Amino acid sequence: MNFQLYSRVILILFFFISCEPDDICLESNEDTPNLILKFVDSFSGENKSVSNLRIKGINNIEDFFVGTVDSISIPLNNYENTSSFSFTKEFESNESNEDLIYFNYTRNNVYISRSCGYKMEYDIENIIVENDNSNWIEDAIIETRTVNNEISHHVKIYH
């Protein structure tokens, strides 16, 4: 047996080991859940879509969404315990009506994995629709307080 040969083989194996593998966060991992809103008729309780709805964070520059929907999932702010949104129906028309809505919640960070890090989950405490004497939103009812998945709606918006 040749000591030199053996020792060199072991040293060559070193090079492979000294490369540390990096984990990659796959998009199949569930990220921070959004809050799912369902728009319903305030009389019948049936699904009722909002036409030309524009959703925007109050201090955000970009719109989050513009369109006609009867349910939508919105992202909550991970850095504060309140998310402030402007919900405008009939956006950019004569019947345009803007309501300001505040979601108050507590946040819990949940560890996913080495590569994905932490995601956030929320417990909704209350929802406040600012009174402007001509609100199109009649009421906002919390159906599921804990926001930890996106399986079904968490909040019903009556209008």
Added chain:
Amino acid sequence: MKYHTMLRYIINLFFLLIFSIGVTQQDSLQLDTLKIKQKYGLRIGVDLSKQIRMVTEDYTGFSFYGDIRIKERLFIVAEAGNDNKKINNENINSSFSGNYIKAGFNYNFYNNPPGLENEIYFGFRFATSSFKSEVFNYLVYDLDKYWENGRIENYSEFKNLGANWIELILGFNAKVSKNIFMGTSIRLNRMISQKKPENFGNQFIPGFNVVTEDNKFGTGITYTISYRIPIIKK
């Protein structure tokens, strides 16, 4: 990162050269005595790979090594050390620190020419580690990114963590001068059990090294320099 990898390669190459020279000298050594005295004794040393890591990584640590030759080819080995590693990545800035001990044996399967005391061995260790981890800040995994993003500063500490594992080792030791040995080993670690914290993961375990996702295996390397205290001669 690239720079660090490069540096580590250069250091590895440097060691490769040192060992090559050292080994070559050993091989050219000739003894013509017929009765070869086999030295048995206690060997103590340090793992220099820790010092290299202190240069290339955000890391501090040390490791002591000790072995006793109990039979011609068999050594009983104990290792103890401390690791303190910061992991700063895109998601989480965290640190892991703690102590470990490893015990087991090395079996030298190299047939030395007369007078030489080199070893090429395989080894086995049982290892246990006790450590804590800390999270300094993190970035929330949120694909929408609608709100202003930034790292959330939220310090948390996870104490009383632990792990047990076994190591399979392949390595060599070369006698570089009287009673001084230099050696290196590569290790395959297999986790047996680990105590994970409630809301964090053991991304690094002192003694075990980096823990990759859903993987019970890890790897380690050592560069040991040791001194033999000659007690017994046979």
